[in-house]
Amino acid sequence: MTAATLGAGTARRGGPAGRAARGLLHRLLPLVLLIAGWEAATRASDSPFFPPPSQIVRRMRDMWLSGPANHLYFSAEAGDSIMPSLGRMFLGLALSVVVGVLLGLALGRSEQALAYLEPLLQFCRVIPPPTLVPVFIVLFDLGTQMQVASIIFSAIWPILLNTADGARSVDPVQMATAQAFRLSAVQRLRFVIIPSALPKIFAGLRLALSLALILMVFSELLPGTSDGLGFELTNAQSQSDLPTIWSVIVLLGILGYLFNTILLAVERRILAKHRAGAKG
Amino acid sequence: MLQITGLTHSYADGHLALDGLDLTVPDGELVSIVGPSGCGKSTLLRCTAGLIRPTGGRLTLNGAPIGGVPDDLAVVFQDYSRSLFPWLTVRDNVALPLRRRGKSRAERRAAAQEALESVGLPDAGRKYPWQLSGGMQQRVSIARALAYRPSLMLMDEPFGSVDAQTREDLEDLVLQVHRNEKMTILLVTHDIDESVYVGDRVVVLNRSPARVHADLPVSLPAVRDQIGTRSDPEFVRLRAEVGRLVRGGAKVAGAAPADADRGT
Known part of the structure; x- marks a missing residue:
């Protein structure tokens, strides 16, 4: 309440840039306070399990940002642990999007197929994906193949089901228009059904992104892994290297936040027309 | 030329919307279709557009039977905000x-x-x-x-959701398009004045299930304007007649040749 009134008061004084900067400041304030409190508490208690944030940040820099300038300061270790993880995550996510959107569109446009398959799909969706990882370890080659399979199996459901829902709920007047002007099946898909389902596809994609991040780490915690952030986590755990454990945790938080922010920005840009259209 | 013979349509829930409707629209004519709301005007239009398959009767456009959506037909829907992408x-x-x-x-x-x-x-x-x-x-x-x-343009209550001034402008636009392009137009409306103002002919439908109740030629000059035409005695006579027919009034013998009724 206080923050809101404060924000409104200062907003009236500054220009648009000043307002944006102040808005950001107000949003960052709780985070800064939290970190400061954390720093003070951990220094006071001096527990080996809870290193102070300053030590975590130093460890993160030493591990991942101590490289040469021409590598944007990324160290070789960053390339060995962060890159394989992200590579698998994005591969899994990309395959989920391709397969999920294609199947979702097909299902959404066929009432019968959806009626038959929806209970099955919902069943698959509610299985907690980590429980299937042991199955994938047996089914697929250890390492990348199993890890990507785990990511796909978790990320594909929200995309598939949301796409199907979006494709099913295309405005009947828009479909009648497409029919009256004799658009071909491909043209209907490209100019009517996909644009109309896009808001729901993006909603599914956001869910899929967070699931993919979870499964990325989880699949790397299991035996048969030789690189990645999850591997680094188990490695550090076996050596009781708590600053490294915390570093990985903080990095995962940062990555999750970063990807979500990027996705939201892309979504806002692409869907601006849809939103305005829905309002008008 | 659009020819509709014995057009019958009942929906899956058993509701009979059209019952043996006959209508012939020669090339280049603008026919207004008017009737009480819910009488099956839209069903008639959707059948003509090939968007729904009627349960009975025959539709031909330029001699070819209408099965799916005909190639040279365009539709203007009432709900423009949902019809444009x-x-x-x-x-x-x-x-x-x-x-x-x-x-x-x-x-x-x-x-x-x-x-x-x-x-x-x-x-x-x-x-x-x-x-x-x-x-x-x-x-x-x-x-x-x-x-x-298109050789045939179908308009489904196209001015039903705009304000009065815009409506008049759009009516004049349709008249102008009709004159310039010599296009055949079937315009469905529930507005009696509009049906007379834009039409070369006004077809009045019965209360549901729809059949052609009356078919009146409009003998107003081709060039019309909102003020002059609406005060023309012929306009005043026709709008009263159409209004009476829409409310279920009987046809006056000799008032207008209802060619569509000859077949039934």
């Missing part, structure tokens, strides 16, 4: 159906621009539909139908 610019909305015509991108754009000019929106091409007013949006959907160069 918000993610396409106005020009792309108008040009979209032309992809079926195997035209190049430049040809499609030129045709879209020409159609937009003929509805009085030469500068709207780069805008999005939702940036335009309701009346302008309906002009865009008329432009989309025009660019398609």
Whole structure:
């Protein structure tokens, strides 16, 4: 309440840039306070399990940002642990999007197929994906193949089901228009059904992104892994290297936040027309 | 020429919307279809557009039976805001159906621009539909139908959701398009004045299930204007007659030849 009134008061004084900067400041304030409190508490208690944030940040820099300038300061270790993880995550996510959107569109446009398959799909969706990882370890080659399979199996459901829902709920007047002007099946898909389902596809994609991040780490915690952030986590755990454990945790938080922010920005840009259209 | 014989349609829930409707529309004629609300006007239009398959009767357009959606037919829906695609610019909305015509991108754009000019929106091409007013949006959907160069244009209560002033402008636009393009137009409306003002002929439908109740020729001059035409004694006589018929009044013998009733 206080923050809101404060924000409104200062907003009236500054220009648009000043307002944006102040808005950001107000949003960052709780985070800064939290970190400061954390720093003070951990220094006071001096527990080996809870290193102070300053030590975590130093460890993160030493591990991942101590490289040469021409590598944007990324160290070789960053390339060995962060890159394989992200590579698998994005591969899994990309395959989920391709397969999920294609199947979702097909299902959404066929009432019968959806009626038959929806209970099955919902069943698959509610299985907690980590429980299937042991199955994938047996089914697929250890390492990348199993890890990507785990990511796909978790990320594909929200995309598939949301796409199907979006494709099913295309405005009947828009479909009648497409029919009256004799658009071909491909043209209907490209100019009517996909644009109309896009808001729901993006909603599914956001869910899929967070699931993919979870499964990325989880699949790397299991035996048969030789690189990645999850591997680094188990490695550090076996050596009781708590600053490294915390570093990985903080990095995962940062990555999750970063990807979500990027996705939201892309979504806002692409869907601006849809939103305005829905309002008008 | 559009020929409708014995058109019957009952929906899956058993509701009989059309019951043996006969109607012939010669080339280049603008026929207003008017009737009490819920009488099956829209069903008639949707059957003609090939959007729904009637349960009985025969429809032919220029001699060819209408099975699916005919190739040279365009529809203007009442709900322009849902019939135009918000993610396409106005020009792309108008040009979209032309992809079926195997035209190049430049040809499609030129045709879209020409159609937009003929509805009085030469500068709207780069805008999005939702940036335009309701009346302008309906002009865009008329432009989309025009660019398609159909031999038959169907309009389903096209001015039902715009204000009175815009409505008059759009009525004049339809008259102008009809004169310039010699297009056959079937216009469904529930507005009695409008049916007389724009029509070469007014077809009055019965209360549901619809049949042709009366078929009145409009002997007003081809060039009409909102003030003069509406005070013309012939206009006043016709609107009273149509109003009486819509409310279920019986036909007065000799008032108008109802050729559609001859068959039934």
